[in-house]
Amino acid sequence: MAVIVVGAGPAGTRAAARLVEAGLRPILLDEGSRQGGQIYRRQPENFTRPPAALYGSEAGKATALHRDFAALRPHIDYRPETLAWGARPGELLTLHGETATALRYDALILATGATDRVMPVPGWTLPGAYTLGAAQIALKAQACAIGRRPVFFGTGPLLYLVAWQYRKAGVEVAAVLDTSPFAARLRALPLLAARPGVLLAGLRYTAALLRAGVRVESGITPLAVEGEGGRVAAFRWRDRRGREQALATDAVGMGYGLRSETQLADLLKCRFAFDPVARQWLPELDAEGRSSVPGVYLAGDGALVRGADAAELAGRLAACALLRDAGHPVDPLETAHLRAGLRGMARFRRGLETAFPWPGAQAAALPDATIICRCEAVTAGDIRHAAAALDAPEVNRAKQLMRPGMGRCQGRVCGLAAAEVLAAARGVPVRAAGRLRGAAPVKPLPVATRMPEETP
Amino acid sequence: METAILPIGQARAAAPILPARDKGGGKGGVMAGLMHRVAERGRARLRLTVDGVEIEALEGDTLLTALLTATARLRESEFGDGARAGFCLMGACQDCWVWTEAGERLRACSTPAVAGLRLVTGAAPWP
Ligand SMILES: Cc1cc2nc3c(=O)[nH]c(=O)nc-3n(C[C@H](O)[C@H](O)[C@H](O)COP(=O)(O)OP(=O)(O)OC[C@H]3O[C@@H](n4cnc5c(N)ncnc54)[C@H](O)[C@@H]3O)c2cc1C
């Protein structure tokens, strides 16, 4: 039986391990050159920082995942630096170097992870403006800071975590500015209590930042990233009392939680539903990770953002579902145990979205000149024009007219914000603005790409 | 903080070599990089050429790190809205493409820096 797992983060690694336990030899492919995924991303081989310096409190889990992968490797067909760029029923289209290959599959597990969820702000295309995830990757994988005195703004646990990681690495943090009001965090406490350890860790980061004298504010509204000489020079915001504030800074890290990478599920025509908690369209999945398409399974943050621990459970669970559907014996106790583990994670996820809500409403207030689509420099005004004058009822139509989401990133960065701008301009809820459809290739291919030869 | 960018083809052996290590302060010097190294400074050095100027990087750097520890841009937006220097660092936004002098397109955040590469960050056609 030919099984392919896309993504070698915690979800994909645990899925592949469970398949091997059942005697299968899956293909595990990942665009990255080293296994680990986002949170357990590895540094290059010639770097020497110990795991504790890289992963902090999660060092034990990171080391366990890396070690288990090393043991797994002889039993799987591992293909690093391999992008899955397209899919059709029974066939996954991949790229390694400049060679495209069509891989046949009987079953597929998509464990593609997530990227930062971003709300644009004037000036966010300036050199020196990065996502929170990027700020963390610079530190973790390259031992670099995005600036000497960065401002971090947005919302979500990553905001505090990254700021704290920068402090710990000896970088001066100018400010940590959260768009969520503090009261939202109090409201979310009963839900967040589903994972007391994680909750405590979060509180510890914030306390440590305050102790270090870092300016930490809640309930802010970002106004602009300002530039000078072609790079970030200042950040302006409105504080929770409505007063305008500004700080000189050489870099900003911004982000509002995460969004799932769902393009491949979309290409395979998996059914999507609007998730009111995340305010995103997500592939439908049953309690064990089956999509609406037989043979296609989804696991980890690529299906639903529940974090790394949930990703490990969900990866294993999706593999169990696949095995059972293929007629392999699976102990019902095992799946029951995994499902029970995921229930607390789901509750915690609702807590996070309550505590750190996506500030969709900010989109309505963005000045017309604000770039929304970085790829093609489409502005908020352009989208509003499409909404009104051209009568584009939903994002795909607006995309044909104005090209937001048509760029090289396929709307990964701007898709959610573009939908908010469009919905606000038309006075409809964001779910009515629809969702951007994926298209192959999901990422640009090199010009010299040699197209598929059939390989087994 | 103006960056001294020489037009392509004006590189000379005597072209200034920019330090891979930060000399502190971040001000002055020929170019001030966007990114700053905070650890792992003891790696082997390598040299590449950016817009005709030789820069020094460290083995294990991505192209993005190599360029942005020395300069403040990767490319010009083809829509005239200024310089860009990447955004996501994880291969999602596609905002960090750089071109080799030979016209090959590389995604800087996911491409390792190798010695001798010759890159251009000025306006280049999007193929
Ligand atoms: C930038 C970033 C930083 C984060 N930092 C933290 C943190 O510090 N602490 C924390 O608790 N959580 C963090 N998270 C969340 C955490 O990463 C996830 O909960 C966890 O990694 C999810 O595991 P996963 O296996 O679902 O996905 P990931 O770990 O994201 O792994 C997905 C893998 O799939 C690969 N992939 C995706 N699409 C394709 C494709 N088309 N072809 C080939 N390969 C593909 C990717 O290269 C990646 O390696 C972070 C998330 C992001 C995006």
Ligand code: FES
């Ligand atoms: S910085 Fe986003 S793809 Fe390289």
